[in-house]
Amino acid sequence: MRAKPEILLIITWDDTDLADRCINIGNYTDEISVTGDNPITWGSPSPPNNPITEAPGFESNFPNWLNATPNGRILNLSGTPTGAGTYVFLAWVKDASMGNPVSRQFTFTIYPLSVGGSISGGSTPICEGSGTGNMTLNGNTGNNLTWQKQLNGGGWTDAGNTSTTYSETLSSGGTWDYRVEVQSGTCPVAYSTIQTIKVDTIPDASGTLNNTNTICNNGTCNITLKSTVNSTIFNYTVTSTPATGYNWTASKDPVAGSITDSDADGSETLSRQLEHDHNAPVTVTYTITPIGPRTTACTGSPITRDVVVNPPGQVNDPIDQVVCNGASTTTVTFTTANTGGTTTYAWTNDNTTIGLSDNGSGNIGSFTAVNTGTSPVVANIEVTPTFSNGGVNCEGTPKTFKITVNPSGQVNDPIDQELCTGVNIMPVNFSTNNTGGTTSYSWTNNNTSIGLAANGSGNIGSFIAVNTGTTPQVANISVTPTFSNGGVDCAGSAKSFSITVNPIPATPSSTAIDLMLVLDISGSMGLRADPGNPSDTDTKLEKLQEAVHTFLATYMDYVECDDRVGLVYFEDNVDNSQSSLVYLPPNVNDIVTDVYGKTDGGWTAMGGGLQVAIDTLLDNVIGHRQNIILVTDGEQNVNPMVNPVSLIIENIIPPPIGGNSTTNPHGRQIREEDQIEIYTIGINAYNPYDQLLENIANTTGGVPYLEPTDNSYVFASYLTQSFIEMLRDASPQLVDYRFNTMNSSEQIEVFNVERGIDHLLLRVNGNDNISELGFSVEKENINLTECCGRLIQEDHFYIYSIDLPVTVN
Numbered sequence: 141m142r143a144k145p146e147i148l149l150i151i152t153w154d155d156t157d158l159a160d161r162c163i164n165i166g167n168y169t170d171e172i173s174v175t176g177d178n179p180i181t182w183g184s185p186s187p188p189n190n191p192i193t194e195a196p197g198f199e200s201n202f203p204n205w206l207n208a209t210p211n212g213r214i215l216n217l218s219g220t221p222t223g224a225g226t227y228v229f230l231a232w233v234k235d236a237s238m239g240n241p242v243s244r245q246f247t248f249t250i251y252p253l254s255v256g257g258s259i260s261g262g263s264t265p266i267c268e269g270s271g272t273g274n275m276t277l278n279g280n281t282g283n284n285l286t287w288q289k290q291l292n293g294g295g296w297t298d299a300g301n302t303s304t305t306y307s308e309t310l311s312s313g314g315t316w317d318y319r320v321e322v323q324s325g326t327c328p329v330a331y332s333t334i335q336t337i338k339v340d341t342i343p344d345a346s347g348t349l350n351n352t353n354t355i356c357n358n359g360t361c362n363i364t365l366k367s368t369v370n371s372t373i374f375n376y377t378v379t380s381t382p383a384t385g386y387n388w389t390a391s392k393d394p395v396a397g398s399i400t401d402s403d404a405d406g407s408e409t410l411s412r413q414l415e416h417d418h419n420a421p422v423t424v425t426y427t428i429t430p431i432g433p434r435t436t437a438c439t440g441s442p443i444t445r446d447v448v449v450n451p452p453g454q455v456n457d458p459i460d461q462v463v464c465n466g467a468s469t470t471t472v473t474f475t476t477a478n479t480g481g482t483t484t485y486a487w488t489n490d491n492t493t494i495g496l497s498d499n500g501s502g503n504i505g506s507f508t509a510v511n512t513g514t515s516p517v518v519a520n521i522e523v524t525p526t527f528s529n530g531g532v533n534c535e536g537t538p539k540t541f542k543i544t545v546n547p548s549g550q551v552n553d554p555i556d557q558e559l560c561t562g563v564n565i566m567p568v569n570f571s572t573n574n575t576g577g578t579t580s581y582s583w584t585n586n587n588t589s590i591g592l593a594a595n596g597s598g599n600i601g602s603f604i605a606v607n608t609g610t611t612p613q614v615a616n617i618s619v620t621p622t623f624s625n626g627g628v629d630c631a632g633s634a635k636s637f638s639i640t641v642n643p644i645p646a647t648p649s650s651t652a653i654d655l656m657l658v659l660d661i662s663g664s665m666g667l668r669a670d671p672g673n674p675s676d677t678d679t680k681l682e683k684l685q686e687a688v689h690t691f692l693a694t695y696m697d698y699v700e701c702d703d704r705v706g707l708v709y710f711e712d713n714v715d716n717s718q719s720s721l722v723y724l725p726p727n728v729n730d731i732v733t734d735v736y737g738k739t740d741g742g743w744t745a746m747g748g749g750l751q752v753a754i755d756t757l758l759d760n761v762i763g764h765r766q767n768i769i770l771v772t773d774g775e776q777n778v779n780p781m782v783n784p785v786s787l788i789i790e791n792i793i794p795p796p797i798g799g800n801s802t803t804n805p806h807g808r809q810i811r812e813e814d815q816i817e818i819y820t821i822g823i824n825a826y827n828p829y830d831q832l833l834e835n836i837a838n839t840t841g842g843v844p845y846l847e848p849t850d851n852s853y854v855f856a857s858y859l860t861q862s863f864i865e866m867l868r869d870a871s872p873q874l875v876d877y878r879f880n881t882m883n884s885s886e887q888i889e890v891f892n893v894e895r896g897i898d899h900l901l902l903r904v905n906g907n908d909n910i911s912e913l914g915f916s917v918e919k920e921n922i923n924l925t926e927c928c929g930r931l932i933q934e935d936h937f938y939i940y941s942i943d944l945p946v947t948v949n
Contacts, residue, residue: 453536562726743798
């Protein structure tokens with residue numbers, strides 16, 4: 141028989157497994173449905189109403205807490221999960237007509253709630269470019285992990301990591317926050333705690349400005365420190381190039397240091413005064429390292445800034461120059477010890493009269509020096525060096541040097557001299573108007589026959605003039621002055637003068653004079669000249685000797701070559717040892733020496749002395765004018781005597797108190813016809829002594845000079861006046877005579893001289909030695925004694941003579 145056909149149960153389950161759920165979202169509910177129209181039966185009849193069963197041998201995490209309630213073709217599931225886990229549910233369904241059910245296994249998971257947990261680890265703060273260190277997630281529930289981060293609260297982004305640990309290197313500064321997004325199954329996500337890491341920016345000092353790339357020595361460098369991070373600490377070190385061979389000034393040396401951006405504006409100033417003693421630029425290199433604030437002290441890349449410290453300008457001491465007027469100076473080439481740059485020079489000159497401008501630059505070329513004055517002219521030249529390098533000019537300490545321009549040598553016109561043979565010429569003392577140096581003189585002589593060498597140097601001393609011929613000998617002497625100063629000799633223009641030596645005339649001159657000096661040396665002449673003056677111990681004879689000396693020195697200024705002089709002394713007797721007439725010019729020194737050699741003593745044989753003098757003149761008549769100067773201090777008292785009436789020289793009877801001298805009278809009468817002028821000088825002249833002296837002078841055409849007192853100081857004055865009277869035909873005149881006017885240590889006497897005078901003689905006598913007194917003659921504030929005229933100086937007199945008019949050059 142045909143078998144009963146089997147009805148197949150065709151069941152189509154829905155496509156979705158039971159949904160996964162979280163454990164704490166409430167009671168679990170779900171459903172299972174079966175498609176089709178046939179009636180079905182869920183599960184097996186046993187256990188009743190519980191289609192949930194396990195197939196034979198099926199082992200799984202069976203959810204005992206799950207209840208299944210059939211509802212037609214739908215099986216409703218519900219229950220309260222007792223824990224998380226993956227559960228297996230086996231559903232049975234069969235057609236009522238079939239014995240074997242159809243089953244299907246459903247798997248679903250109950251997840252625990254997501255727990256974010258906490259992050260540990262990591263380093264903070266750190267610097268840019270550093271690693272965060274390992275951060276670890278702990279205490280989380282859920283295995284779906286996503287690390288997230290944000291910078292400065294700018295929004296979370298995935299970090300690209302799903303493990304429980306995370307680290308990275310941070311290249312940007314700021315506040316970095318880290319968290320982990322945690323999900324347990326399909327549960328809502330949870331977030332871990334936030335781990336914050338602060339990242340400090342590494343400072344960048346590359347914007348640092350060097351405001352003083354090059355400075356002058358003792359200047360201040362100025363570097364503006366710049367950083368990308370506020371409150372940066374700038375540490376700096378220094379090196380110098382070159383490193384040795386010089387010194388830095390204390391407190392002005394480059395030193396290492398640190399500067400903090402205290403006002404947090406990203407900028408500070410590094411300044412330092414720098415000074416060295418090197419002669420070349422020194423490069424100071426500052427190595428600047430920026431360090432960030434806080435404990436990270438993030439260190440940026442070092443930068444360097446160079447400061448070139450120029451030396452001050454320097455000039456080597458220029459050499460002083462001394463040159464002569466009209467000479468070329470040596471080029472002044474300025475030099476310096478400095479190297480490594482360029483040195484220029486600017487100079488000023490405080491005296492343009494030398495021929496150099498008042499300022500300039502660079503070397504001073506040679507120029508012709510000028511000095512038309514009488515003393516060295518000094519130009520002080522100050523040169524200022526400037527060292528240039530790196531566009532910076534550094535002025536140095538000026539140096540001063542001198543250019544001294546000496547005047548040309550100059551000599552005042554020497555006075556021409558004319559004198560007689562046998563006479564000592566006046567020394568020729570060359571003088572100059574130049575001052576401020578020394579002037580030397582060299583001279584040449586074109587006529588050595590006068591007794592002077594052909595050449596020489598310095599002054600020409602006194603020498604005995606010689607002329608053995610019959611005509612005047614003229615020596616033309618050229619003197620060249622050389623001014624010396626600073627080791628430089630400057631010759632000047634030569635000046636010429638002449639020395640004329642006249643011979644003793646072969647034919648006697650009618651204007652020449654034969655003079656006999658008849659001098660009293662009796663005992664009374666040994667008395668003190670001024671008993672009332674204890675400081676003056678001179679005798680009358682000594683005053684006479686000085687007066688004769690002064691007289692002859694004065695005479696020599698007017699002497700003619702054939703003037704003759706004889707000496708007669710009288711006391712008890714007549715001393716006629718020097719009564720012979722000798723030419724005065726060559727013998728004047730011997731005559732003066734003889735006078736000074738006499739001593740006083742005895743009576744007064746005036747008559748005998750006059751007789752010898754008159755006899756000598758009358759025995760030697762050669763056409764000269766004949767004169768006698770008689771000097772005495774008292775009455776005649778020795779035979780022969782002058783008859784006061786007849787003026788006959790005779791013995792009187794009885795003899796006078798002094799008796800008879802050895803001179804025998806022969807009837808000589810003092811008379812005009814003999815043409816012998818007798819000048820009588822008497823002191824203590826009282827009647828009848830004064831009348832006798834006056835009679836003698838008046839009878840012969842002479843002049844009596846009588847002093848009623850015993851004042852022997854008048855000897856010099858009376859001898860001078862006698863001399864002037866003797867030369868009256870030659871027109872000498874006494875301009876002025878002043879006695880006893882030197883009352884202080886300095887005395888100025890003014891004499892007015894008529895313009896027609898062509899020769900002037902000044903004489904100063906003193907009672908004491910006056911050689912220590914200064915003597916000068918000035919005309920219109922020009923010292924003539926230094927340039928012009930002739931000066932004779934002895935212990936008790938000065939005689940100065942000059943030809944007029946005088947030109948001073």
